[in-house]
Amino acid sequence: MKETGYEIYRNLGLQNLRLLVGWQPDTGKLGPNLIDYLNNELNTEQYAEIEPEGFAYLGGVHIENNVVQFPETIFKVSEKNKLLILKSNLPRYEHHTFLNLILDVAERAGEITEIYTFGGIASLISHTYTRSISTVANQLRFKEQLTSYGLETDMNYESAPEQRPSISSFLSWNAKRRNISAVNLWILIPFYLATLADPQAIKRTLSFLNQRFNLDLDFTNIDKEINNQEMKLTILREQKPVINRYLSMLERGIMLNDDESNELSEEIVNYLTMN
Amino acid sequence: MGIKYYFEPELEKPDLVIGWPGIGNVGIIAADTLRRIVRAEQFAEIEPYEFFYPKKLVIKNSILTELSFPSNRFYYRKTNGKDLMFFIGEEQPSEPDSMYAKGSKAYRLANLVLDVAQKFGCQRVYTSGAAVSLIHHTSTSRVWFVPNKPALINEAKKYKNVLLMGGSINTTGQGNITGLNGLLLGVAKKRGFEGICLMGEVPIYLQGFPIPYPKASKSVIKVLTTKLGMKVDLSSLQNLSDQVEAQIEQLYEKIPIEVRERLDQLKHTTFTEKDIEAITEEDKREIMADIDKFFQRTGGED
Numbered sequence A: 001m002k003e004t005g006y007e008i009y010r011n012l013g014l015q016n017l018r019l020l021v022g023w024q025p026d027t028g029k030l031g032p033n034l035i036d037y038l039n040n041e042l043n044t045e046q047y048a049e050i051e052p053e054g055f056a057y058l059g060g061v062h063i064e065n066n067v068v069q070f071p072e073t074i075f076k077v078s079e080k081n082k083l084l085i086l087k088s089n090l091p092r093y094e095h096h097t098f099l100n101l102i103l104d105v106a107e108r109a110g111e112i113t114e115i116y117t118f119g120g121i122a123s124l125i126s127h128t129y130t131r132s133i134s135t136v137a138n139q140l141r142f143k144e145q146l147t148s149y150g151l152e153t154d155m156n157y158e159s160a161p162e163q164r165p166s167i168s169s170f171l172s173w174n175a176k177r178r179n180i181s182a183v184n185l186w187i188l189i190p191f192y193l194a195t196l197a198d199p200q201a202i203k204r205t206l207s208f209l210n211q212r213f214n215l216d217l218d219f220t221n222i223d224k225e226i227n228n229q230e231m232k233l234t235i236l237r238e239q240k241p242v243i244n245r246y247l248s249m250l251e252r253g254i255m256l257n258d259d260e261s262n263e264l265s266e267e268i269v270n271y272l273t274m275n
Numbered sequence B: 001m002g003i004k005y006y007f008e009p010e011l012e013k014p015d016l017v018i019g020w021p022g023i024g025n026v027g028i029i030a031a032d033t034l035r036r037i038v039r040a041e042q043f044a045e046i047e048p049y050e051f052f053y054p055k056k057l058v059i060k061n062s063i064l065t066e067l068s069f070p071s072n073r074f075y076y077r078k079t080n081g082k083d084l085m086f087f088i089g090e091e092q093p094s095e096p097d098s099m100y101a102k103g104s105k106a107y108r109l110a111n112l113v114l115d116v117a118q119k120f121g122c123q124r125v126y127t128s129g130a131a132v133s134l135i136h137h138t139s140t141s142r143v144w145f146v147p148n149k150p151a152l153i154n155e156a157k158k159y160k161n162v163l164l165m166g167g168s169i170n171t172t173g174q175g176n177i178t179g180l181n182g183l184l185l186g187v188a189k190k191r192g193f194e195g196i197c198l199m200g201e202v203p204i205y206l207q208g209f210p211i212p213y214p215k216a217s218k219s220v221i222k223v224l225t226t227k228l229g230m231k232v233d234l235s236s237l238q239n240l241s242d243q244v245e246a247q248i249e250q251l252y253e254k255i256p257i258e259v260r261e262r263l264d265q266l267k268h269t270t271f272t273e274k275d276i277e278a279i280t281e282e283d284k285r286e287i288m289a290d291i292d293k294f295f296q297r298t299g300g301e302d
Helices: A027-041 A095-108 A140-146 A167-177 A199-211 A221-237 A242-252 A260-275 B025-036 B103-119 B152-157 B180-190 B214-228 B233-254 B257-268 B273-277 B279-302
Strands: A007-008 A012-025 A044-049 A061-065 A067-069 A073-078 A083-089 A112-122 A131-137 A181-189 B003-005 B016-021 B043-044 B054-058 B063-068 B072-077 B084-089 B124-131 B144-147 B161-166 B192-204
Touching: A007 A095, A012 A027, A012 A095, A012 A167, A027 A083, A027 A181, A027 A199, A044 A095, A061 B043, A073 A095, A083 A095, A095 A112, A112 A167, A112 A199, A131 A140, A131 A167, A131 A199, A131 B063, A140 A181, A167 A181, A167 B063, A181 A199, A199 A221, A221 A242, A221 A260, A242 A260, B003 B103, B016 B025, B016 B103, B025 B084, B025 B124, B025 B192, B025 B214, B025 B233, B043 B103, B084 B103, B103 B180, B124 B180, B124 B214, B144 B152, B144 B214, B152 B161, B152 B192, B152 B214, B180 B192, B192 B214, B192 B257, B214 B233
Parallel strands: A012 A083, A012 A112, A112 A181, B016 B084, B016 B124, B124 B192, B144 B161
Antiparallel strands: A007 A044, A044 A073, A061 A067, A073 A083, A131 A181, B003 B043, B043 B072, B054 B063, B072 B084, B144 B192
16 A cells, blocks of 8 residues: 555554664664564564655765665564564654654554664773663653663753754654653663674663563574674783773773773774674 | 644734844844843744754653754734734754755745734734845944835835945845745745845854854844834843954954954945945955965864
8 A cells, every 4th residue: 555655565453562663873783783683583574664755865875885775664563462663764854744654654553552762872881781771751651661671760861952852752752742652762882882783782672672572582693693792802802902901991980081982992893893 | 733822912913023043143133132122922833843853852760851842933012103023933944954944844934924924914024134244343234125025125215224235235136045034035025925134244254153143133123123113222232242242353363464454454345335346256255265264274273
């Protein structure tokens, strides 16, 4: 069924659907990698797609890892788990219209009762530090439902004058206007993994979803990625004492200065990219 | 989605004064200062969601408690003389690749503003902005008077310190007004409103600076209040203008002497067409090249 601006591939009419949203790009590739993992593990099926026209820059294409990229906003569904899973590029234009279209298309699949967005936050932590998840809910009752999952639920924040709120906050606010419960989940990512992937952060988030929705997820693949990355970082620490020193400082909660942080990031990005 | 009225005041053929941000914030400072002076009261707003990205977020104890948007408010003031309406837009609805509003979003916003004007019997609208000019910051800013109907041209002659595009500024009477301050006048023309843009002069070498230029706003207010037959106290605006000029002076002193000497020539380019011609387009390009070079160098040193 093709409508203006979007296409719905399957009629669903489900009750108590939960919408999971991952944006790309994202810090530590958290959003897109998390959604890809879920789609793969849950054998989701395509539900709908929103066209990029009017929302994305269409004056050319971006190339990443030698491959042409194109903005996409794709909904998949796991009927068994009552999950609607959205992976979307961040819109460049008409944000409000775009977010409302996401909610419209989601509600065409059935009754949306909860929305979860995911995003990475670069932080001055070491990769050996347990990833914490901070929550920002749009309704107190919904936040209270999430307190038993080991999430951080005492966040206080006010954006700086030149700092624009995130698209996830905007979606959550739009959802509230429709009386839909929404929560933004912010996962801490070691700053030196911000431009790479952080499989530990993904596993931490998957664990929450697994527990929340009884998904019975298989973590084998993500564990392999974690082990692989940890092994490489261990080798790097052995090869480069200065990197080991910086990481040890972070592990002990000691702040690095700008030069040290930059050196650490550069070395780790180069090493993990090349190996 | 559209206009939200808190109440509907009874107004008699009000004039509408509009302010949006822009270079030196000339227009919004002029409109908002006048609004405060006459103690205009808010009665409506344009719902911002369609036009703007949120500007502020507040989270308390992990609850999203506030997501606020740039405001777009209407005010009114009944006076013994002319009733007044104000529209103050905190931002122009620009896209990521443009500094100013343009396209369908800007057109929709301009029409919404004029819908309110029409509803209350308004026949004339004023916008205001910056006229980037070959003047020195120690000079009084003149006001360029740009009407949307030929019949309004003669009105410019009634005011001091005012000039038209054609004649004093250039011989062709041609130019552009970027963003909503210009677009709104065009839409007003299409819809039958009288419209005038009052553009306060800002020195060409300050156009890229993120500082207000209240001296130009003051000149704009003087023209507006003359037209409206109002006497207003502009001492607070004068104080702000003095503070800004002191900041500019500090910066000016740091400019290399050879560049400053060229800029000092602009002190003599006010009020007569002959003087203006003393600075050629070539001079203008050279002055801007000198300024750009200076600030690139300063930026590098920082």
